[in-house]
Amino acid sequence: MKDFRLYAITGEEFHPGKELVDVMEQAILGGVDIIQLRDKKSSKLEVLKKAQKLRELTKKYDVPFIVNDHIDVALAVEADGIHVGQDDLPLADVRKIVGPDMIIGISTHKLEEAKKAEEGGADYIGVGPIFPTNSKEDVVDPVTTSYIQQIETDITIPYVAIGGIKRHNLKEVMAAGAKRVCMITEIVETTDVRARCEEIISIMEEQS
């Protein structure tokens, strides 16, 4: 897969009154280079409609588009990838469904899960939650930056740090070895999403 550094996940509940596509377009203009549609509340049809709009947007900017949870929606809109968690379908079954080319990302919270994902052919893994987060209901305890250090030592596939990552703790995350970060609230919960992403990118560039 094409490499990336700033991964934005949608979080419509954090930007009331603003259109999903407008917020994500500002994020892309600010430097986000991969987008995931994550919607835990809408009906399947509503998720499909949002995915269609984001597919169009991400095609325009040549940014990879990932769908969280809904494999059928990912296939229907020809998304670039699907993101699944530890309680979703096993990787081997997801691969059978989506075929050889679609990106598969898997959430991991411990080294054992990361190794299994790598051995099973995941294209990337999520590594988190690094810090406490209010953006996910059934979240496990923070894994802290020590999990990033373990991943750096033992895992070779691309990984993205996630969970409670903000401008103020970004240096700590990068100092542990992370080169890619994923955020919901720090990106979408602000009046100027583009400027926020530019600021995040400039902190990342200072650290690399």
Ligand SMILES: Cc1ncc(COP(=O)(O)OP(=O)(O)O)c(N)n1
């Ligand atoms: C990049 C990335 N990493 C982790 C997650 C979390 O996925 P999951 O464990 O399936 O939880 P939900 O997002 O479905 O609540 C993610 N979505 N993206």
Ligand SMILES: Cc1nc(C(=O)O)sc1CCOP(=O)(O)O
């Ligand atoms: C969706 C998600 N998955 C996580 C994991 O650790 O797997 S943490 C998380 C929420 C990330 O949101 P924020 O940047 O607002 O903390």
Ligand SMILES: [Mg+2]
């Ligand atoms: Mg999931």
